[in-house]
Amino acid sequence: MKAWSDRRRRLTCRLLLIISALVFVAFFLFSQTMCDRTLDYFLNLNQLTGRDAAEVSWSHAVNSRRALTQALTGSTYMIEADVILRGHDPKEPIMAHPPDTDSDITLREWLQEVKVYNKGIKLDFKSLEAIPPSLVLLKEAELSQPVWINADILAGPGGEAQPLDPEAFLSAVTALPAHTVLSLGWTTGWTPAAENPGYSWDVVRVMEQKCRALGHPVTFPVRAALLAQSLSQLSWLLQQSHRYTLTVWTGQNDEFTLQDLLPYRKEFDRSRIYYDLPDSLRTGLNMTPQNRT
Template sequence: KRPASLIDFKNVSWRMSDHTLRYFSLRHGRRRDAADVTWSHAVNSRSRLAEALTGPTHMMEADVIIRGADPKEPIMAHPPDTDSDITLKEWLEALGGSDKGVKLDFKSLEAVSPSVVLLEDVYRSNRPVWVNADVLPGPGGLASPLDPLAFLSSVSTLPPHTVLSLGWTTGWTAGTDNAGYSWDMVRTMEEICRALEHPVTFPVRAALLAASFSQLSWLLQQSDRYTLTVWTGKDDKFPAQDLLAYKANFDSSRIYYDLPKSQIRNLPQRGLYT
């Protein structure tokens, strides 16, 4: 008998509360496979924005902080940068009639509330909007997470189809036995998310997944609002086979792969179980 942690998710019918896949299926004729969704990263400047808007990717990811000097307003930058050539307001206005989805990664709490106000006009296009923050300490994480209750309070007025991307601070060191996501980590995250009405995706580090299958399987079982978004650090090393159990045992609509194209092409196609 298969252990409970290895339930065959491919044979379970899930209610798709996250409209990201429905949106891109409608516009691009895609299957309901989250691996088809492609990403532009660090769209934090005018030049990167212009490139992303005319490129083939579906989702544009950018970092939001408060400018380090006056005027204090949300800008597109990743610490340690404190300034940028484009504000969040200008960035959102530049979206115009494009069909791109948006993922905003918040690096400080003070940037969240003024950014939420600016997002109002974006929703008129029905485009997917994700808001991301690391809200709990995770395996090897050294950075301080944002306070989860304060972050969730700040984004609580966003429309119900907004995807809350809630992650853990993490670290990874080559040549060592890196720990995965622990039971305490996933249970604490589930307690935070249990009462939410928004769809939630959990960004999880690819190099830590082999040691975390039971924990993340349990987490996804707790609600059909939950998905995973697999990402990688630029220097992380992991074999594609580490993703085999996830690819084989989870419905394809429940795992996004925010990975380089070369790693997407190497995703395993066959499963451990039939």
């Protein structure tokens, strides 16, 4: 009887140790799964009035020295730029958007300029070859501000451009610090005077499957002109993880109205939807009634 009691006690102790280890692992994995810190960064600088991502403003195509100087000395919070490999030797990462193949500023120089300002950055990659050397430069720069890494990794509604291979891209960027925001989008298209499809359940579910195991915060760039047709799908997407946000953007010739955005403004947590839009529309959103919490 005593031997059985001792054996049961040892088994109980082992079971408790296993449970404790599992709890520790679960807590560790959860702690490594980061939420988006972008708003916290600007709140700590007293640049925002609250946790409303619509207050965050953007500079676009900051791919030259002149554009960078304007963005750094201007009032916007986030600076977006494109990274490619120079089309001739030395083949190093530069700030340019295809079809351009050269620039007057390299990524190394760009990062050094940005480093001394309180501006967040979003680097947009159109090819896989530019990513490895760019990540080396990012690591060397040791930036303290928000860093977003953007690429279209899946084909979406009306998309004709070739997305980057999702497995190759995600494999390359998962070594980035856990607070880095991965901006993962779909290639899309929009045709005036036509019935443009929204984000279908298929493309949204495939994207969520790709992102489910990631430890980084993820924002999904979504095209404003397609949002009216996509409320149910994108609402479901945000519900799948506290790591997920949306970033609403628009093409230069797209047509949509403020009314198309209001359902998102009213129904979703305002800290989880950024609006990379013209200031007239973005600031107009701030005059809409507060959403439910």
